[in-house]
Amino acid sequence: MPAGKLRKPAGMAVGHRDHQVLTLSRPALPSVPPAPNGLLKSTQTRWEAYWRSPVSSAADPVTDRPALERLFQCYDEHDRVGRAFRKQRTTEGKDGAERVNPLLTYLRHLSVEITKLEDRFGLTPRSRLALGVTLGAAKRSLSDLITEVGYDDD
Numbered sequence: 001m002p003a004g005k006l007r008k009p010a011g012m013a014v015g016h017r018d019h020q021v022l023t024l025s026r027p028a029l030p031s032v033p034p035a036p037n038g039l040l041k042s043t044q045t046r047w048e049a050y051w052r053s054p055v056s057s058a059a060d061p062v063t064d065r066p067a068l069e070r071l072f073q074c075y076d077e078h079d080r081v082g083r084a085f086r087k088q089r090t091t092e093g094k095d096g097a098e099r100v101n102p103l104l105t106y107l108r109h110l111s112v113e114i115t116k117l118e119d120r121f122g123l124t125p126r127s128r129l130a131l132g133v134t135l136g137a138a139k140r141s142l143s144d145l146i147t148e149v150g151y152d153d154d
Contacts, residue, residue, distance in 0.1 A: 032047075032048050032051040032052065033051065033061055033065065035047040035048070035072065036069045036072060036073060038076075039072065039073070040076055040079060040080070042079065043075050043076040043079065046072065046075060047072050050068075050072075050123075055121070055122050055123065055128070058121070058122055059121055064121070067117060067120065067121075068121065070113075070117065071114065071117035071118070074110050074114045074117065075114065077110055078107065078110045078111065078114060081103055081106055081107055081110065082107060084103055085103040085104060085107060088101055089101055089104075
């Protein structure tokens, strides 16, 4: 035993000498709030996937819900408008010349709004870095925590 380190008196030693197993459990995921009305089935599936993911633990299902609903409505609208744009990428302009369908401008507007909301809720790798402490702590193992604290068996 290194000089200067005192052992705990007999009977005061903590579980590690008894080789007890420590079980860590993840808190139960909250129930999935109902998706906004009128969404495509694919958007409803995305909504459920979001609420079942660890990222959703950073969101408050009450106060953040309006912004999250707006995000998923934007996803839904982007999918619908994207389909229409792909069917007709060009239209006839006022002068009779062919031009890019104006839906492209709307798609770009939706993309900007989606990006802002995704960043707010940690739905991109870069935005998750800002939430790294919250989400990263859930991924660290017990041995990582012990190493970080500098715990020593002796």
